[in-house]
Amino acid sequence: MPGQGGKADPVAHFDGSAEAYLTTADQEAPAEEASVVDTLASFSVSAWVKPAALDRDMAVVSQDGANEAGFVLGYDAASHSWTFTTPDGDEVVTSRYAAKVPVGESAVGTWAHLTGVFDAKAAGGPQLRLYVDDGDPATATGTAETARSTSWEAKGAFQIGRAKAAGDYGSGFTGDLSHIRVYNRPVATDEIVEFQTVKPARKAYWPFESFGTGTVPNIEGTGVSLGLTGGTPYLRADVRDPAALSGNGHLELDGTDDWASTDAPVVGGDKSFTLSARVRLTSATSTASQTVLSLPGQNADRLAVRYDGKTQRWQLAITESDSATAKATEVVDHDALPSAEGSGSHLTVVYDAVAGQIFSTPTAVTP
Template sequence: MTRHRRMVVAGCVGALLATASGTAYAMDNLPPEQPLVQDLQSEQEPCATADETPYVSQVPRLSAKLYDPEADNQPSEYSSVTAEFEAWWTDTAGAEQRRTYTSITLSSGSNFYWRMPDDVPANTVVSWRVRADDGKATSPWSDEDEGSVCSFVVDDVSPEKATISSPEYPEDVLWVDGVGVYGTFTMDSPSDDVVSYRYNFTGGPYGTAEAESPGAAATLSYLPLMDGPNTLTVRAIDRSGRSSGESRYRFYVKSGRAPVARWKLDDPAGSRTAAAETGTAASAGTGVTFGGSAPSGTGASATASFDGSGHGFLTTGAPAVDIRKSFAASAWVRPAETGRAMTVVSQDADGKPGFTLGLRSGDGGPAWSFAIGGEQVSGGAPETGEWAHLLGLYDAETGRSHLYVNGAEVGVPAEVSPAEAPGAFQVGRARGAAGYRDRWHGDIGDVQVHDRVVVPDEVAELALRKPKLLGHWSMSDAVDGATPEQSGGAPLRLGPGASVYRIPEGSCLPEADPDCEPVPLPLVGEGHLSLDGETGYAATDGPVVDTADSFTLGVVVRLAESAPAHPMTVLSQAGEHTDAFKVRYEPSTRTWQLVMPVKDEAGAPEKVVSWVKGADGGVGQGHRLAVVYDDGADTIKLYLDGQTNTDATTTLSDGWHSEGALQIGRAKAGDGWGEYLHGDVDEVQAYAGALRSGVGGLGWESEPCLC
């Protein structure tokens, strides 16, 4: 019977008194309600008995929530009750022991507690019940009628430590394969009441492995993400929640094993075979041309071009990997078109591909794709003529497929069940019911196949395009009106109103001579560029970075004014009609801004990211600004003093190529120049490629000096 129904019945059996308002109140006292089983607990464990009797780690506190119907039928009066608890058990001599307790008086609906006496024995079933007393009547006991007795057992012994074993990663064996290869670890305590194991691998989160039954062992699967020594720490937990001592299992993980098949595709022009670094050499169709250019900043020296025809393919005549087990396939690719489905790599099954990695086209536009087991993961935005690194991964342990583009996971992992694909491995095409289809048009390089999980750090390393230093101008001196590039590259030529500041010869140091007249120090190193804000600038003879591709620029700048009257640009590189980018200070919003127009047109829409920061007023060490355009990730970021944030980051899907020179201290304004900077500039650095850590590669970690 529910509480609501009991209250209705109780309200009907009492004599009623009608008031002028029409409200009826009970004239006779109504007994408290029978406690409900769901309102009873033994130290936070729900009321249960027999096979469901809970085990607790100490003599428990019993709790019950009790109600008196008068609290609802007579709202103007205070209704209070006490709890009468009763507990019993059979001692070792076979005699029944009983204990009782009456609580303090509390209002109806309160929780009532009894901390059990210390003589409650361990490892013995203790039963209990409770009823409510309002001073005039008592409720039925909680175990009467449809109720139930509650039981508990006090467990005062902690479980024994667990033993740990692993067939894949035996303890203290140097070294065992390896990153990306799952291992199973079995934990087993001699105690017969252990129900779970709390565990932790070095550097990872804590987890819990459940035993199938009390006293049973538990086995977990673990994927090493990095090489080196690793430790598994385990505690056995019994049914009362008691923990064993800590067990430690030390094992040593090798680095991830090499791919089972790899074709660098750097074969000489005119070759009809693609040599295999590992695996089986691949024969080439006549639509494949070797000796193509490779993505910059990678280890690849050349690639192969596929013409998209029926002759544009590479095939091994044999499978590269068992796709029913964990595997990964990857390659550098550059599509010559994106308007149709195209395959980078696949492996033949019966009249269809066992898997395909490539490009799909649909209503939502082109996307990269990894299809296996009838399911597909897709994401990213392929662009004609743009390099991308693709990696498709099937993890047999989790049953999921994943797709990575340029080192980052895209799309939603799919639950898959791959079938056997015993046919040949293909590059540039996929098997269909009536021959091959979805032929690749474009370039492919460095195809790799692994027979294991390739972990995220390895994916990022495979996709890394190491930035190339294009120029570093330290502004330490000027020769014939130009400040040299450190490696002998193109200098920055100084315009009128620009000069290199150095500490005057003969200057002394105040810390060495108290009477010394202090002189300003350069921003960094031995000198910096000073600009007058009217005509001062420095520029190269031509473009430095390819603004259509990934690039990184860094600069140290200090404004001479605390409240400039107009925007001041520190770095820019122009196209025909506007700047491809400019980094400037905008006084109206007190922000440093990176501005990148989406096309080379006057008044074109602009992508703007910014940092709120006041002007320097000619004092301090200035600010370290860095611009990072990642064409692969379609993002631009502005770093200020080593930091970036969401306001300083946005998307830019397609940068455009500019032919203008790199400008220091001014920006394009109509048919001329403007936004001249008044202040000091130092340590200009330019890279092809996006530095991974933003300004980390510029040597600006915390010290003002650049490496």
Template sequence: MVDTTKSFSISAWVKLDNKDRNHTFLSQAGEHASGFQLYYSKDLDRWVFNRHATDTDNTTIVRTLSKDSAQADVWTHLTGSYDAEKQALSLFVNGQLQQTTAFTTPWRANGGFQIGRVHYRGGWQENMAGVVDDVRLVQSAATPADAQALANGQLPAQLQELATFTLDEKSGSARVSGGKGAGSVATLAGDGAQLGVEGKFGTALHLNGTSGYAATAGPVVDTTKSFSVSAWVKLDNKDRNHTFLSQAGDRASGFQLYYSKDLDKWVFNRHASDTDTTAIIRSTSVDAAQAGVWTELTGVYDDTAKTIQLFVNGKAQTPAAFTTPWQARSALQIGRLLYKGAWQEHFAGTIDNIKISDRSSPATCPRSYVVGHRGAPKLAPENTIASLQAAIDRGADWIETDVQFTKDGQPVIMHDATVDRMTNGKGRIDQLSAEEISKLTVNGGGHVPALEEVLTLLKGRSTRLLLEIKGTQTPASVDHALRLVSEAGLTQRTMAQSFDEDVVRYAAASRYKTKIALLRDNLDADPVATARKFSLSAYAVNFKGLSVSPAAVEQLQSAGIEVFVWTVDRDSDWQAATTWGVDGIITNRADELIQWRNTLCTTE
């Protein structure tokens, strides 16, 4: 049974005997109505996930529907999800998002979980005729990647954690969720804790180093047993110690993940006792820490081996023996440390994607972003709204799209310099007006979008935009495109890229600042020097070009430059790219890369 006042997801494989009436697969009863219902609707001929607005006989019903008609006698995987933070219902069919609908009146259904019937107007109704299998309930909202994992018979990686703080809440939120619905919630404190800033994934939490922090109401992890803690962090400076995560005792802390100024290293430590005179056991990074660079840190305590160990960007550092575990019974702290009975070492910087686990090994999920090249061109015509939407719905971290400029200077979304290949028209884009292009039909359906349409599509979503500015352009044209991005409020989630070095210079010089990437077919002799010359945030190189010297990935990342590789469509090349540690994989098969990545999200 799930707590229907909080985030939850339910899923099952179903096969209908017929479509002669409504058939309920899963529900959870209240006194008069049901907290949710996953079912087939005869009137709509659709799969449906609904919630009753109140536990009364006259309740209204809020529904989210499948896009296509339901089929009888065919195994179909259905996932219904309620996101308490976003106040929204979502339905997934065979792992694909169908529809999301607002739902603002959650109530607790205490009448029991039901397989095959629904409680409505005080009676049992709509019994299922058919077969149901692999029923799953989780106290967390599902993402498209989670729904796909459930459809593949896997438990989504983040649902295996004790807590996962994505830190994607809106600016001004007073609390952040640990991702478990009924699980951990951390409350922000001080005036120096700011949500909504640019993160490693989506948005993140910035702390000012003096008053800002976040803390749960109580302990999250049992520090007497095996556990791991991880986060992506970016230091503002290295002027002192900075604590990212800790869990407090009475006088000391059960663990600390932090930066040490004296050592100039990343550190995972444990205090040997909950006293002011405690010894401190440390596992430290081999290399010096860097400020201003996103770094993934993981600290692991292995109760069987009696060791602690730090991992930096997935790479194991030297372990240290630790033989005196004790239970830190106070709260998990984000951004400060309890030591000698006082709060110390506040973090100045940004933190994202915190995970707390009761396992003694870090997760082995590939760390690379999935970037949908021109959206999802295997599912809909490239660069159309349908293609971009398909990539977003299937969980792509980024969508990549191309900008050309019309005769009247308007940015439109098209890879080619002409409309010949993709539409029912002829001619160069720079010789056609925006109005003329808007009247064309794309082969396979749809129209040529204006840049504004793509920006509107991304508003309110966490998906990022990789905006390739095609061809030779003027500073005014580049400035125009970046101004539209800025006016849409998407500067922090957009990166402009180009093969043309002048375009890259114009973007870097624009008053509408965004991240910049340079596209290359082959590696430069010194890619780090090139990145610095053009003030790059990322270096985007062809897969074959990068394969000549994969060591360039670490060199660039050590200089604070992300590495994107294009266009990678073979499974074996995905494996190679993730092994090299690239930050982003640009692919025409975003949906399949996401599924491939999910299969690797296991633990040792």
């Protein structure tokens, strides 16, 4: 199943049943050989989680003791919180130390990143810490910590999607889990930020190396090809700069009746995306405005990246709604000058759906 980054990030799906789990246990090997971390020493665990429901306790990851899990990273229904917990012993009845972060209102069906850290040598004594980033503006990032006064060694198997309590397994996870990491040390906050980076899924790439019957194929293989319109919009040329416009082909447009377009959307406006292109103008002092990239709706462009003839600068135009009379916000880049030489300029547009921000980065390239 696709994860946070689409097909590039496959995930494991759990239905909450007793059979839905992953484990390092091997029936032919001693139980202690299946343990992943030393629960007496410092360690860290992290995971991307997308719960399908939040109506009961759920375990993301844990490690077995004889009767209790040595730790559990998961969800506590009573407090409606993400939790990182450890018991004070391996007895059937025990008390627990818990670091908790409240769950955001939009948690069901959305991705959150959890990191649990046990720092055995923290100043002031052993400590549990929990870091949560759930993308909810109200609880975008949460951190909790608590002291852990006692410790014991859980030597059993590492579990994904369930945890042991009072000698039996339970707290089955319902939803999707991805990118589970385990470290034998406390991880730093900058590392956690890196863990939260989602690998992008490239939807389309048109290198303009070859085409047939008026189309340029998408080498990602999704079938979204570019259709060419106009007299001779595609020319092959000897491009000598290996850093950009590489290969033997590029798209050349006359500015009158030439363009390239897809017959279906490649990205939408409701999820994060990145668009990029290498662009070289015929003239960097032209007074005619020229569109490089656009995402059209029924009545207006969602956005457009263009050369603005009035300012002779790169411009990003964003329309607030799909209406012919909708307000458009225009942002002009005054730092990077458009180029008609060498390998031109590299233009990139990034939309961050979580932050609700969109920006463009024209990068001038020295010929």
